[in-house]
Amino acid sequence: MSAAALPDLKVHDTFPKLLALHAREHPNDIWLREKDLGIWNAFTWSQVAERVRRITLGLETLGVGRGDVVALIGDNRPEWLMGEIAAHAAGGMSLGIYRDALADEVAYLVTYADVKVVFAEDEEQVDKLLQLEERIPTVRHIVFSDPRGLRKYEDPRLIALKDLEEAGAARHAADPGRYDALVASGSGEEVAILCTTSGTTSHPKLAMLTAGALLRHCRSYLDVDLRGPEDEYVSVLQMPWIMEQIYAFGQALISRMKVSFVEEPETMMADMREIGPSFILFAPRVWEQIAADVRARMMDASALKRAMFAIGMKLGLKALDEGRRSPLADLILFRALRDRLGFSRLKSAATGGAALGPDTFRFFLALGVPMRQLYGQTELLGAYTIHTAKDVDFDTVGVPMAGVELRIDDPDPNGLGEIVTRHPNVFTGYYRNADETAHAFAEGGWMRTGDAGFIDPKGHLVVIDRIRDMSRTAQGDRFSPQYIENKLKFSPYVGEAVILGDGRAHLAAIICIRFPIVAKWAEKNRIAFTTYTDLSVKPEVIALLRREVESVNRSLPEKQRIAKFLLLYKELDADDGELTRTRKVRRGVINDRYGDIIDAMYRGDPRIDIDTTITFQDGTKQRIKTVIDVVDLDVAQPAPASKRRAA
Template identity: 25%
Template sequence: MQYSSLGEMFKTVCEKFPEKTGMMYKSGEMYHSISFKELKSKAHNFAAGLKSIGVEKGDRVLLLSENRVEWALADYAILSIGACTVPIYPTLLPSHIEFIINNSEGKVLILSREHQLQKIKEIQGKLKHLKKIILMEGEGGDDLLSWQQIAETGEKLLQKEPELIEESLQGIKRDNLASIIYTSGTTGLPKGVMLTHGNFLSNVEGSRQVISVDENDTFLSFLPLSHVFERMAGHYLALHAGATIAYAESIDTVADNLKEVRPTIMTSVPRFFDKVYAKVLDSLEESSSLKRKIFFWAIELGKKVNLYKHNGYAINGLLKIKHNLADKLVYSKLKENVGGKIRLFVSGGAPLSREIGEFFNSAGLVLLEGYGLTESSPVIAVNLVDKIKFGSVGPPIPNVEVKIAEDGEILTRGPHVMQGYYKDEEATKDAIDSEKWLHTGDIGYLDKDGFLFITDRKKNIIVTSGGKNVAPQPIENLLITSPYVEQAVVIGDKRKYCSALLVPNMEKVKSYAQNNQISFADEDELLKNEKIQALFRSEIDRVSVDLASYETLKEFRLIKEPFTLESGELTPSLKIKRNVVEKRYADIIESMYLRLRLKRFFIAWKRFFRKSICDPRFILSIFRNITPTKWGQI
């Protein structure tokens, strides 16, 4: 069925599965369930309550909250009356929140708790258009409405006007604005991406044609719903299928919540999979030699099975027997660590390391990498369960066109492409050309099978002083596969060579020091230790074997303090702001290149000196080439 709006989708699915569990949340020590019937009632009551305080079709309603049932209910309530949801990352600072509220001209702000309310109090005098604030937790007060107040008012209104929501839904079309999502941006101020009901619905419809999801599935939601990836995949797509959505308590409790909820599908960013991988390797270090051998045998066998499967060959005979044994000894235990029922992981939001992708899929945990951006609602391409190409983000999904421009930029066109940037026509014209192609800003290529490969961000491409183009992100992805490297930034634009700033995993480095009898007074002394420096050099060399000579890192520096959101070095979606990092560590970067220049100067001088001593003809050639004029200049 093709829906006219997200509100219609919500209503229809709730009525199709009234008694089934639609959402789950944890309170105390237990997870509690809410049926689809209850969800519809709660969302529609809240929607009517919003109408009672003056929210009309087209109005912007801001949503500042952590992931929770009320976030989802508020979103569907807003959409069901034709208003526009403007999500705000709960981790944003007051100054950033102020910009979004004022730029969007939001009339109503829905907050989760007191912590978020304190941020608003800091900037309340600067908010030009805001008229009402609603608090999910607690009671209302001066200029503050409670969730309960709005819901109760709405319930009474619906008793008088039972067709109120239905009438609103009939007036909403696919091309109506559903949301303005402010891109976190690695440079400059965020831009408001305008996405319609049709943008989201076309993306849900296309994704469901290539990813099997139904009402028997359970999703665990922990990525911020303010991020377009979780919004589409873990919110709209899950509901479209009639699946159950369980909300993790927080990012820190995901490991426990996986075992409690036992989901079948989970979407996440690569950092989650990196951490799972690192944890598996940690546990292997403490295992016996026999267990390690069995583990790596099973992983290598899994790679062989995947090669057969993805190329259309049957798995039978001795290979099938071995694979069943590997499942019993290794794969099943790994699966238990992520709940026991998981059948599909989907990674998006940032590039996934090929090594991580191969590991998960070889271990019997299907991990599909996809690609998209906020401006494309977001999914453009995703790998297929029965056809995965590691290092690729898969073929474009149905309804989505992709082509590669002459300069290698990935362009996309279709019903998934945004309306434009809110109140920014110039930026919209830069992003969407006259033929309706969205310029993604990413560099990549399509292979002969139509699978899309991403090289890097166009604006991130390093051009060395020798004219070589270097994509830093694939190199950084290789670096963070080292257990000793937490974060990495490759430097080299307009310079002769590439170098890197590395944030070490201090826990791992200290463990290495203890195992190798390296004494140290503090962390600073430890990181300067020659053996630790040699460790990182060897890790860089290990992951660089397949790099071109101009991509290799000639120098590196260890940065003890991690890049964080609070320090301004990360975006809310945890992407590194390169310009901020390069500016903040400019002195350290310059010291690397000074060291390189001095090193090369002394090498050149030694060669010159050696040659001049050994070969008198070399000295004579210098004198012959110096004219009287040049002697005068000397």
């Protein structure tokens, strides 16, 4: 599909209007696929449009009208996509809730937005809602699509999706023109989506997005990275995230690219290999996990395969640094590896939502994956910078899309300052939060991102870190915790890392091991262990991670090297508030929750006694009693600035 063949968004300015257009002009073309019980089920444009019509009219029978909020929670499924478009067709606003959100998080979002109807995928999500009882008084109906385990539930708010569709079909029979009238009355300038912000410091805010702005922004995106009906996209990132809204909804409805849904998160790589997508979008944590899994599999490979892998990576990285590809590396390693990962047909692969470490980026570029880095915010409709196909630089996030303006405010002598942005298609404000909306924009419609960065001589934007996270040691040396954390996470053995050192004499790190891979390493080396906590305190594991940290230190400037680290007794968890749902570290929570451990590490304690209780998602508790070793890496620790001046 050429850019000229894309729909006229002045006419087809909402999701339901675009769906109706394609159902009319391409009724038998496949749009969606879902794998269920090992079988791929396909949905044509006309089939999706028919179900959306029934769901829309069914929502009307439940009292949903213009301005009402419909929430959706569950895995990525065609029914989520249909339910969201139906909510828009009925005149309502959709609110996506992350599938792993805890009950308290769900209660906050549902009550804050006065949600009337919730689409809950299955028994797990229904139970989450039912246990809230009177805490969600606005919810009148809970629509479930998977009936397994729910047949004996008697809550009057529950209604099966198929029953809702039957009610919608009956309403259509009584008033055949009702749905078309609803779609025609919709306007692209009305708020269609309430999209949660990342919430790194507090409860997420709800950014109000109009369908017209989102679609126009998707059109700018497609000008840089065009796709069409022959292209394949596999939806794996959670639907509430702004970039999945951009890819699986906006871009798909404009370009007619096919969207496929994997059976389970655990089968993602196998399912994706069967589809052979031409476009993928993964969060940095997914790319890091894939790179780590590749390295982990090499642990079990034969000596010959390990040698071939080492030679192939060396040749590939050397060629990458010289601006070319290595045919020999492709022959002995990369071609087969791309096929194994399902990347053989990729035209473009993107990452966004947080910074991806340059080592991980280089790994995939050398592999032959056409990686591009994105940068943006929910309020600015997701990504608004991207690498062009012929100008990819793993140290940057690319150049602005058409119509996007960037500037750097209050730059230091090196040009580093706050990234400030504006473009025509931005959010209309925060839902029911006029004060935060007023604070979001500077004069002239510019929005402060809160990120520190600079523009390099090629015009590429370089993002360093959140401004509030940019730190200085006691000696005044600046460092970016995120940059160092990303270098650590390139190791297959590091699952998460938090760099400390703001106002301190030196840098230190709290590291969480990547349990599945470290466990495999331990089994291979005949190291007995029982739990994550037990494995993390094994001397051999500590020595393994010490080598990884020392390797990272060698790639860092002297004043940014890690002087001490410890292995935490548990994984950082979004359920505990330590990470956001998009896996960003909540540094304030870390500093508060592990303040005693941090103080002991900087006090010079060689070992730290731990006696604490952790609570699991199901409410069960476990007492953890252990001793953590603090590893001193013998990094030279400079004297405080006052002493240096005295000398």
